[in-house]
Amino acid sequence: MAGNLARVTFCLRKLAWERSLKISSGKGSKGIPVLELPADQEGVFLERPNRFLALVDGDGKTLAVHVHDPGRLPDVLIPGNRVLLKYRPGPKRKTAWDLLAGWAANHWVFAHSGYHRPLSEAILTKLGKDLFPGLKDYLPEPKINTSRLDYLFEMEKGPKVYVEIKGCTWAKGETALFPDAPTSRGQRHLSLLADLKRKGFRSLLWVLCFRKEASCFRPAQEIDPTFARLFEEAQAQGVELKISKLCYDGQKIYFQGEIPPCAG
Structure with a gap:
């Protein structure tokens, strides 16, 4: 019985994924542009002294670069690898540069979790009613006791939807994987x-x-x-899953449709 239910659930998700591909069809090979975010400089990654700091060679100068993504970025932050940077000086900042993306599998992998909010809001503005049928409005950062999630969706009918966003920057072959480092925060969410x-x-x-x-x-x-384990348990209890595939070309982020969870 459980196996049949799992197969039905997978088929329904696959149909939703195929529907999302129709949304992005005819918009160019990159997909639908959702957020303009031009990089300011390309550099070469040297090392990561700590979780939030990278050293990058930029035109012969060693730049101190803030790494906003707390993950390991195992196939992105490799010494000698190409990276894209954003110039963000400020009086309260220790570094003037942010890491935006790194080169892996023949494309730029966007790796700045600080842009998840403006990116997701841009997707909701342009594609919200297609991706989330019945969406009426959304509230950022709803508070639940001592925790916060990313959104609370108000729907035209039925209960409200609490939403948490996670950014996936790691893959093995054609399989996207999260997390790339242990995440107690992700477990709590x-x-x-x-x-x-x-x-x-x-x-x-x-x-x-x-x-x-x-x-x-x-x-x-x-x-x-x-x-x-918590992911599988949440799915079994009815927590919904949306996986949006996006690509970055150094100038804009594009929505490319949805991908399903891996079978099995």
Whole structure:
């Protein structure tokens, strides 16, 4: 019985994915442009002294660059690899540069989690009613006890939807994977989404996948088995899943449709 239910669920998700591909068809090979974000400089990654700092060779000068993504970025931050930077000086900043993207699998992998909010809002503005049928309005950063999620969707009918966003920057072959480092924060968010579902709300994990080559997504059990277990439990309890594939060309971020969870 459980196996039949899993197959039905996978087929329904695949149909939703195929529908999303129709949304992006006819808009050019890159997809639908959703956010303009031009890089200011290309450089060569040298090393990552700590979680939030990278050293990059920019035209012969060593630049201190802020890394906003807390993950390991294992196939992006490789010494000698090409990276894209954004110039963001400020009186309260320790560095004048942000890491935007790195080169992997023959394309730029966007890797700045600080842009998840403006990017997701741009997607909602341009494609919200297509991606989320019945969407009426949305509230950023709803507070639940001592925690916050990314959005609360108000729907035209039915219960409201609590939404948490995760950015996926890692892939093996055509399989997109999250996380690329253990994430206690991600674990808490999954538990919260499952708890909200049990209380009668709808809840949704929205994955922004920045791997152009990916054809499906799965939790990285080999990196964070607890997150993977909570992910499967949340899915079994009815937490919804949306995986949007996006690509970055150094100037704009494009929506390329949806990909399904990996079968099996």
